[in-house]
Amino acid sequence: MCRQNGELKAYGAGLLSSFGELEYCLSDKPEKRPFEPSKTCLQKYPITEYQPVYYVSESFEDAKQKMIQFAATIPRPFSVRYNPYTQTVEILDSKPQIQSLVREINCHMQVLTDALVKLS
Structure with a gap:
């Protein structure tokens, strides 16, 4: 999820292809946390129900910068x-x-x- 002009918006094929989950994610029912890739990647999700937690980015640019910083911490031999x-x-x-x-x-x-x- 992402903020755009102060409003919370849903993005991505998973949310946009399911009217029920789209409606659910924009409601007050699920927990919404700030997007932090190091925590987001550890979150476990049930596969038989809507997500209990959604991560919210302040902008696409903010999400991109956080992903770049996170990727730089991944150890790799190249x-x-x-x-x-x-x-x-x-x-x-x-x-x-x-x-x-x-x-x-x-x-x-x-x-x-x-x-x-x-x-x-």
């Missing part, structure tokens, strides 16, 4: 990056791959440095 050209998340797990990315970033930095020089 790094990841978002590739805007292919719109994919790439796993950085080999030295040649990382060296290639460094070369690419250096090329971008050269273009930006050149642009700054021309503006001076």
Whole structure:
């Protein structure tokens, strides 16, 4: 759930596809807690009834930032990056791959440095 212009809104296929649960989640019956990914991921839910707890984010941007911070705490033996050209998340797990990315970033930095020089 998310606040939008001060109003509580329901988002997501699960809630929006069930009129009964949509009505229930917007009522005063379930508990509503602030969205905290580290706690949200531990919450157990029954599968035969409506959720007893819903998590509320102050905005989509707030939820996104909290998820980014939470993901950074997950231990893993590799790094990841978002590739805007292919719109994919790439796993950085080999030295040649990382060296290639460094070369690419250096090329971008050269273009930006050149642009700054021309503006001076």
